[in-house]
Amino acid sequence: MRPIVKIATPVAAAALLLAACGGTTGGSSDTSSSGAASGGGDCPEGISIGFFGALTGPDANLGVNINNGVKLAVEEHNAESGACQVAVEEYDSQGLPDQATGLATQAVGDENVVGIVGPAFSGESKVADPLFDEAGLVGITPSATNPALSENGWGTFFRVLGNDATQGPAAATYITDTLGKQKVYVVDDATEYGKGLADLVRQDLGAAKVKDNTVQKGQTDFSAVVSDIRGSGADAVFFGGYYAEAGLLLKQMRDAGLTQEQVAFVSDDGAKDQGLVEAAGGPAAEGAILTCPCLPPEEAEGTFAADYEEAYGTAPATYSAEGYDAATILLEGISEGNVTREDLLAYVKSYDAPGVTKQLKFDEKGEPSEISVWAYKVQNGEIVADQEIGS
Structure with missing residues (x-):
């Protein structure tokens, strides 16, 4: 090199x-x-x-x-x-x-x-x-x-x-095994990426998934979703999508009194950006978990x-x-x-x-030879590495 x-x-x-x-x-x-x-x-x-x-x-x-x-x-x-x-x-x-x-x-x-x-x-x-x-x-x-x-x-x-065939299972494992959550509400943003990943999380959660919902890119009012989350009795939410919508959903959950301890918020690499913290209004983002197949x-x-x-x-x-x-x-x-x-x-x-x-090498389909998935968390307003999932 x-x-x-x-x-x-x-x-x-x-x-x-x-x-x-x-x-x-x-x-x-x-x-x-x-x-x-x-x-x-x-x-x-x-x-x-x-x-x-x-x-x-x-x-x-x-x-x-x-x-x-x-x-x-x-x-x-x-x-x-x-x-x-x-x-x-x-x-x-x-x-x-x-x-x-x-x-x-x-x-x-x-x-x-x-x-x-x-x-x-x-x-x-x-x-x-x-x-x-x-x-x-x-x-x-x-x-x-x-x-x-x-x-x-x-x-x-x-x-x-x-x-996401690796990120989805890793996110589900982190939610159930590391966070200890067993009633997960899964939301996606209907995009090729967000829905695709959320569907994999749904599949791997199995019986731990209590309810589904779909929102749209550009949506800003999530009050109906927040009300449905509360009514479902969920102890965690997984959002498949990008940081703008993820941050607003998180803010509205926290404004409604659903704390991270009561209903953990977990999202993905598309939401792993400081823009999520800003959209959530800062303190509301504390403790949120984001998964990413990135180092x-x-x-x-x-x-x-x-x-x-x-x-x-x-x-x-x-x-x-x-x-x-x-x-x-x-x-x-x-x-x-x-x-x-x-x-x-x-x-x-x-x-x-x-x-x-990593070592950079591709298989016949163009996939990398080395793969890892990490969990990150919002701590003191910054997104920091938590742990490699499965390591």
């Missing part, structure tokens, strides 16, 4: 941060270092990798976390002596599947783009990945966890974290966490390290002369090297 190179100047770090936070639809972000060599003859001018995911909209925090990791990897790559200079094309889906077709078509049509980090969410992946597969454009998602994505026969699909960023190998904080002025968050790993695989392939889509795809299929989150 290529060595990690720290960003050398505050100017470079500031430029990196501004580029990451100013996401555009199909926009280009130049992360090349002014002092780096332009690369050898095998390096096509304008060669790029894409980031595909939400940079604006209600779920943007998760996409920005990933994009920051991608940009950090590219900045370090471009700073190496003789490196083939790589740009990042940003495809801001806003996390909406109905945006994915146009953006995927745009990416496929740009011959400079040889690989994609993403799509970030499962719903947009379901729409975009068939187009990538048809074009032979490799995509490595750091966050889309619906298990069905790897069952479609797409030869260009890869992901660097475990899917605690502070446990990433090497100097990743310190380099990220130096570049962005904040600690890495959900999927930042996974985004860095996904980008690194593509960048190492380019460094080894795999500068066409066909060659880079073949390189990714055979990849086997340590990343900052």
